Amino acid sequence: MPNEVSRSKLTRRHFLKLGAAGGLIASAPYILTSKKGAMLADVLMPQANALMGPGGGTVGTSPPVTPFTVEMPLPPVKTTIPSLSPAPVTSQFQYYSQYPAQELYDVNVKEFLHSFHPSLPLNKAWGYDGMVPGPLFKGTYGKPMIVRFRNNLPVTSTGFGDPKIITHLHNAHSGSESDGFAGDFYASGTYKDHHYPHMLAGGDAREALGSMWYHDHRVDFTAANTYKGLVGTFFLFDKVDSGDETDTTAEALRLPSGDYDVPLFLADKQFDANGALIFNQNDTNGFVGDRFTVNGVIQPYFKVARRKYRLRFYNGGPSRWYGIKFSNGMSFKLIATDGNLLDSPTTLTRFVHSPSERFDIVVDFSQFPIGTQIVLQNDVAQTSGRGPSGTLGTPIQLMRFDVDRNAADPSQVPATLRPLPPIPTATVTRNWQFQNMGGAWTVNGRLFDLNRVDAVVKRGTVERWNLSSMGMWSHPIHIHLEEFRILARGDAARRAIERGRKDVVQLGSGMMGSIAPSSASVVINFRDMLGKYMMHCHNTVHEDHAMMVRFDVVP
Template identity: 30%
Template sequence: MLKKTKTLGYNGNYLGPVVELKKGKTVTIRTVNRLSEATTSHWHGLVVPSSVDGGPHQVVKAGETKVVKFKVKQNESTLWFHPHPMGKTAEQVYKGLAGLLYVKDEKTKETMLPQKYGENDIPLILQDRKVKNRNVLGYADVEKTDGALGDTLLVNGTINPYFNVKYSQLRVRLINGSNARNYVVKLSDGSSFKKIADDGGYISKPKNVKKIELSPGERIEVLVDFSKRKIGETVSFETNGVRVVNFKLKDKQGTNLSALAPKSGYEKPLKTLSTVNQKLTLFGMGKNVEINGKKFDETRIDIKAKQGETEIWEVYNKKDMMGGMTHPFHIHGVQFKVLERNGQKLDNQETGLKDTIAIKPDERVKIQMTFKEKGVFMYHCHILEHEENGMMGQLKVD
């Protein structure tokens, strides 16, 4: 006998609507908490003051209403929102509290990028859940020593989705909304597709790739070309041998592939600095996780910075006797560029701005960012259970 799983959602039973924000506009968002417990609404990837960031300090208690107001200042990008209350983030996200934010800019309409939502511009939210006897298990029934892992892939809240393609080019926004699982996504026939954007927006030089890696919290936008495929042909996105979504070509309404590269709307390359301002060491697994030898303390400020200043942080994932694991490192209230991995410099025309980066065991990355907003912001591992177990610190920008 099938039983209904208790879920949470925004304006519905599971997940939330896609919220479109316009660059340059002032936005007012009203959150009504009809849960039986406190929550927050964190705008993951938005560069806003900490007072409206929705971190653990901006709690909305059960039955309360909270209104936030901010100006959208960043370029076109795919962001998302989810709760961030201390001790309840992982469970609330697992139960369904998450949704997407699209930042749009009127000035980039000259591009030929697919922009018809639900037609040639589609989001895919990847989440894994534990299923037993055709029932999705609740959070309390899932093993989560190093993050809640499921055995079944949900995409936009459903299993085995399909999409009827009616255009020559399809824009796909991939979001890893899982608590802890990493994904490697590729096309079932091994063909290449074009990466056009990272977490924080367009890259200046679109790149042909055959696979993409996504750790929890990361987003990537890609273009899939159907112009040389036959009507009726089917191809899939897959991850670890599991189908993500079936694409069936129904029509080939044209888009000029050569005109797809955005002419504007991406971040211009920043002047690269050389001095490392902060060194962070991520370490541990399970409940024994820490940053620089410390667990999170809400009364302690770990790093101080000045508004308008640019800094380089070096983040190292220290191995343990078990070999360690990949930690997706996320910073609130800022977008950064990745300068190096293990001393190897990266081509920042092919790597856009990011707010979350996967760091493998014994790997060292250098990231550069400019602090545009004031307040107290979180930085943490985006394996949600690690965050709750103390792998989080506080950054104060004055």
């Protein structure tokens, strides 16, 4: 393992030196060439052969496809197994004696052939249980779990990505040994067990989590590996958000549930002229595609009944921001941000969605007659990894909702959801600057180093972290382990959306009309868990090219 890490770091720094010396990597050959109708399309695209937009980023080269051809798939719910063999070594897990596993899961990470659209050839993909996105986990507080991720990817791989993996459950309150630290990757033919205790931070029921997602977090290759398919969704329920719209207990909110609680996983893709999935691993600015997938297929349609739906939005990146709205301008109720219920619903007609954020909304289709078709749209203009560049006059079509039937609706959206804990007073302040320096992505002027601890945090301490984007770039910043609270910034509309518990904060470019303010102050209460964790830009291309820090929580 140490040799693999050092080689990885050397490769990245060698790449950056070459880039600074004149872009020598731009002339690199294709690692794999696709042919029309090929069954193994998977190309690492050299920069010289890509059509480049301003500031980097590929534009407009994918073959045309007909939208709304494919019905949107829903990931199957992952089921438990009675035992794992060999048995997990539970002594490695923090808090295991208090939170022993009641549920066991076995996930097969493997290569398979995936169809993005009937007009395109099958493409090689990597997926949890051989699907993109992976299976949907439904967990419950009070039922801790162990998930075994078996790496059955090819030992050697052509195209982009690296078959050594490590899985991160994004938003989870987990011990560092199960968090998916970027340097804890492991090879094909081996496995790693993760303990998810479903432990309330500080024992506070107001800190319950909801919409999470899991993805690969391998150092230097997170963008490529997630783009290739290593992503999945995870719902976590408790007595308040119980996942049962017919729940008659006093605490239960009775939000839309079951078939009416739907994950929408957004990811943009790029294809070559022959329909091969391509990824530009040489462009450190970021990667944006020109084909838009929801739950793994391009511009699907989804049949809905005349009733309320809970739609859980996920942005899988790697670099794309979205302005989410509906073609008919209808309003909806925002009930959760980054998987955390708000104190009360907020009525919106649009929201800005940066990479890795989650937004839970409730849409009421009962107001529309059968036969109505409503398109989900993106109105944010973006041609490169620099970030949003304005608003589109003609929005991009992401998917279509087809109202096709009546259905009973016992669900509700109460005026009160989950109380927000008060923002604690910080006793420690840290400043973090996110900047491009000579083509490299730095935090406080330094490249990420797996073995360097950039902050030592004492458990039980409340800290204020001041985050700033430098140099006219936009960055979605994610902090592992704990939810944070964003101190008030921007206008009233932004404050209404950012008032809840978050794990991602949008940093804009600082330019006139920027998508978000270029700085933010967040307050974090570090409780319970110890060990090594990360903060990074979740434009995963920026992350892979070193815009990440390690912080250690100590007793």
